[in-house]
Amino acid sequence: MKFYDFGEVIDSKSKFVLFGVPWDYLTSIKAPNSAIAPQKIREVTKDLALTTEMGIEIPNLEVVDLGDVQIEALEVDKNLKEIKNFIYHIYNQKRDVIPIMIGGDHFCSFPVIQTVGDLFADKDQFGILIFDAHLDLYEEWDKGIYSHATISHRVFDLDYVNNNNILIVGTRDIDIPELKIAKEEKIEHLDAYQLQDYGLNRYIQEIINFFTNSKIKFLYVSIDIDVLEPSIAPGTGFAIPGGLSYRELWTILRQVANELKIVGFDLVEVAPNLDLSNNLTSNLAAKLIIEFISFISNNLYFK
Numbered sequence: 263m264k265f266y267d268f269g270e271v272i273d274s275k276s277k278f279v280l281f282g283v284p285w286d287y288l289t290s291i292k293a294p295n296s297a298i299a300p301q302k303i304r305e306v307t308k309d310l311a312l313t314t315e316m317g318i319e320i321p322n323l324e325v326v327d328l329g330d331v332q333i334e335a336l337e338v339d340k341n342l343k344e345i346k347n348f349i350y351h352i353y354n355q356k357r358d359v360i361p362i363m364i365g366g367d368h369f370c371s372f373p374v375i376q377t378v379g380d381l382f383a384d385k386d387q388f389g390i391l392i393f394d395a396h397l398d399l400y401e402e403w404d405k406g407i408y409s410h411a412t413i414s415h416r417v418f419d420l421d422y423v424n425n426n427n428i429l430i431v432g433t434r435d436i437d438i439p440e441l442k443i444a445k446e447e448k449i450e451h452l453d454a455y456q457l458q459d460y461g462l463n464r465y466i467q468e469i470i471n472f473f474t475n476s477k478i479k480f481l482y483v484s485i486d487i488d489v490l491e492p493s494i495a496p497g498t499g500f501a502i503p504g505g506l507s508y509r510e511l512w513t514i515l516r517q518v519a520n521e522l523k524i525v526g527f528d529l530v531e532v533a534p535n536l537d538l539s540n541n542l543t544s545n546l547a548a549k550l551i552i553e554f555i556s557f558i559s560n561n562l563y564f565k
């Protein structure tokens with residue numbers, strides 16, 4: 263089953279190339295299963311309607327679903343290489359496409375961000391926006407420097423990433439060592455509670471201003487599903503109360519896609535075995551992905 267039955271061949275019209283990373287070895291929960299999320303999120307799309315909320319016909323969006331990267335759970339270095347090579351393979355077929363990764367745990371985002379960033383010519387204009395309940399800024403966690411709780415730190419360690427081009431949004435479960443690192447390195451985060459304090463419009467403006475003040479024009483967006491309020495996205499390993507609503511995140515993505523050029527995005531940490539029996543979290547993930555694609559298309563086509 264492909265995501266919304268999209269084709270699997272990149273051609274001259276392709277704009278978005280979606281792929282799954284079925285890998286959850288680097289999570290720290292005891293019963294991980296985000297590895298099955300890529301397939302589950304594809305599966306639920308067969309029962310979802312074929313227009314976006316704003317009336318775009320989904321089959322008209324130029325999306326290709328290349329399937330999943332070959333993963334051997336315990337082979338960390340090999341998997342990182344496989345993921346990188348998968349993206350090289352995409353760009354070799356068409357350079358100006360937008361890669362979309364469905365995880366897997368949050369560490370799956372690291373090789374994707376690294377590859378998209380490494381290959382991006384104008385690094386001064388490249389930024390990273392992460393939606394997450396957590397900072398994921400531990401230096402090491404659980405299995406070492408590679409963990410879903412260290413992903414933001416590993417991204418921050420990339421030589422073209424600094425506190426002017428990475429922003430973490432929706433945080434509300436920050437551990438003491440992470441807060442210390444964020445303060446020392448001046449890594450900016452907009453906490454979930456600030457959305458209520460500021461109101462949605464100012465919150466969005468804070469996000470956009472952060473990047474435009476740094477002259478960032480091109481953005482990679484990483485969405486950890488746990489940024490959302492767990493009552494609407496229960497199928498995830500670390501359910502932290504006080505998250506964003508679906509509509510708030512939808513509105514933020516809509517505005518961000520309008521103001522900045524999105525060069526890649528991912529959605530991670532959906533755990534289908536922890537979901538409700540009506541697949542609420544997988545449905546929500548599929549909707550968010552297709553809605554975000556439609557917002558980006560709108561910007562590509564009409565600006």
Ligand SMILES: [Mn+2]
Nearest residue numbers: 368394398486
């Ligand atoms: Mn995360």
